[in-house]
Amino acid sequence: MSESTEAVADAPSSAKMETRDVNVFYGDNQAIKNVSLDIADRSVTALIGPSGCGKSTYLRALNRMNDTIDLCRVEGSILLDGEDIYDRGVDPVEVRRRVGMVFQKSNPFPKSIFDNVAFGLRIGGESNKDLIAQRVEESLRGAALWDEVKDRLQSSALGLSGGQQQRLCIARCLAVWPEVILMDEPASALDPIATAKIEELIRELREKYTIVIVTPSMQQAARVSDFTAFFYMGELVEHGDTGRMFTRPSKKRTEEYISGRFG
Amino acid sequence: MRMHTHQEFEAELRNLKDRLLAMGGRCEQMIGLAVRAFEERDEGLANEVMEADRRMNEDELAVDELAVRILALRQPVGRDLRFAVAAVKASTDLERIGDEAVNIAERAIEMQPADRLSPPGSKLSEMARRAGAMLRDALNALVEEDPRLARDVFSQDDAVDRIYGEVMKLCLEYMKDDPDRIPGGMRICNCAKYLERIADHATNIAEMVIFTVEGRDVRHGRA
Numbered sequence: 001m002s003e004s005t006e007a008v009a010d011a012p013s014s015a016k017m018e019t020r021d022v023n024v025f026y027g028d029n030q031a032i033k034n035v036s037l038d039i040a041d042r043s044v045t046a047l048i049g050p051s052g053c054g055k056s057t058y059l060r061a062l063n064r065m066n067d068t069i070d071l072c073r074v075e076g077s078i079l080l081d082g083e084d085i086y087d088r089g090v091d092p093v094e095v096r097r098r099v100g101m102v103f104q105k106s107n108p109f110p111k112s113i114f115d116n117v118a119f120g121l122r123i124g125g126e127s128n129k130d131l132i133a134q135r136v137e138e139s140l141r142g143a144a145l146w147d148e149v150k151d152r153l154q155s156s157a158l159g160l161s162g163g164q165q166q167r168l169c170i171a172r173c174l175a176v177w178p179e180v181i182l183m184d185e186p187a188s189a190l191d192p193i194a195t196a197k198i199e200e201l202i203r204e205l206r207e208k209y210t211i212v213i214v215t216p217s218m219q220q221a222a223r224v225s226d227f228t229a230f231f232y233m234g235e236l237v238e239h240g241d242t243g244r245m246f247t248r249p250s251k252k253r254t255e256e257y258i259s260g261r262f263g
Numbered sequence: 264m265r266m267h268t269h270q271e272f273e274a275e276l277r278n279l280k281d282r283l284l285a286m287g288g289r290c291e292q293m294i295g296l297a298v299r300a301f302e303e304r305d306e307g308l309a310n311e312v313m314e315a316d317r318r319m320n321e322d323e324l325a326v327d328e329l330a331v332r333i334l335a336l337r338q339p340v341g342r343d344l345r346f347a348v349a350a351v352k353a354s355t356d357l358e359r360i361g362d363e364a365v366n367i368a369e370r371a372i373e374m375q376p377a378d379r380l381s382p383p384g385s386k387l388s389e390m391a392r393r394a395g396a397m398l399r400d401a402l403n404a405l406v407e408e409d410p411r412l413a414r415d416v417f418s419q420d421d422a423v424d425r426i427y428g429e430v431m432k433l434c435l436e437y438m439k440d441d442p443d444r445i446p447g448g449m450r451i452c453n454c455a456k457y458l459e460r461i462a463d464h465a466t467n468i469a470e471m472v473i474f475t476v477e478g479r480d481v482r483h484g485r486a
Contacts, residue, residue, distance in 0.1 A: 219338055222340070247341065247345065259267070259340055259342060262268065
């Protein structure tokens with residue numbers, strides 16, 4: 001029997017997203033098996049597990065990013081504030097506005113810093129320049145980047161350092177008033193100082209947003225998250241309070257993975 | 264428990280265990296020597312205990328340094344983390360056991376060559392034997408990660424406490440009829456107290472075994 005149904009040990013009290021019996025297939029290959037997991041509101045949930053365990057696939061199912069892959073099929077229910085994001089009639093673009101995403105490799109558009117952050121608002125139909133300027137500043141401040149770029153907003157975003165580009169991508173995500181932010185290894189390509197800034201930012205963002213982060217670094221999961229979910233071979237093995245998960249996990253497989261005993 | 268993927272880390276954990284075992288072995292020897300020094304009023308043996316205690320203090324520092332190094336460089340989690348914490352606490356208990364053995368040796372040195380061991384003192388060697396066995400079991404349990412053996416140490420501690428109570432009663436009986444017997448009687452009372460404390464330190468180590476293996480803190484009556 002799958003362990004996933006009994007995996008939720010110390011579940012969060014209030015869930016922003018609830019996922020029930022989620023299965024994800026790529027053609028005949030099942031990448032996610034029966035995962036039921038609640039994502040706590042205004043907290044950081046880290047998804048950990050070895051390569052290929054399905055953590056990124058699961059993350060991408062949370063904002064219908066997998067829709068863009070032809071062979072990909074998602075079963076089960078994924079609720080955002082109690083509403084299934086896969087229901088007919090739900091606009092995937094609106095889902096992705098409410099559930100934003102930041103990727104491993106920062107991907108600013110070849111435009112100015114300002115235009116990058118304003119991009120989502122403009123394609124969303126906003127034309128009020130004052131409002132856009134105000135939102136760009138708020139978003140850059142929210143992403144802890146404003147002080148570094150306020151004097152060169154019209155410069156190309158591609159001239160920023162890797163860490164700044166990643167914070168710009170977070171600002172771009174914040175500009176459209178998301179509620180949940182998904183981060184797929186957001187600091188993997190950054191040096192320790194840039195990583196620390198992103199981690200600090202994640203801790204600040206959780207005051208206002210619900211964050212789900214996939215990270216290959218267990219130390220990072222331990223540092224930034226409130227809850228940790230351990231995936232293995234497409235299954236959710238264990239989920240719980242991060243402090244407990246890293247000091248006394250209840251499952252042997254979790255213990256072996258976090259302590260580096262995986263053969 | 265499977266082997267660690269990092270062989271070097273595995274070797275460091277092994278080294279930490281070996282050092283704790285070595286400290287435990289030294290402690291056991293010190294307890295035996297100290298009680299013999301007291302029973303036989305042998306100053307030479309008492310001095311050996313003092314010398315061993317100096318090495319014990321160095322061992323404590325070495326164990327703590329190794330554990331801190333593991334915490335800093337390996338950032339252990341789960342059972343490895345609990346073991347590193349337990350090792351630091353166990354090294355303190357072992358060092359204190361060494362101090363208690365020194366206390367017994369000091370009582371031996373206080374005695375005059377003509378002093379004879381007062382009758383209640385006959386129980387001390389049994390207490391020493393039992394406390395030493397508890398220490399051995401507690402350390403084996405730590406190294407073998409065996410909570411069953413650790414729990415056995417708890418019941419052995421009850422037995423030592425009972426003997427301690429008997430020794431105190433015998434000493435009181437012995438001293439109350441003749442004030443001249445008080446110095447010798449008090450020395451025995453003190454030595455019994457030191458041995459009872461040694462058993463408590465062994466119990467502390469056994470509690471850390473439960474913490475390491477099961478992740479449960481059973482100190483201070485917590486189930």
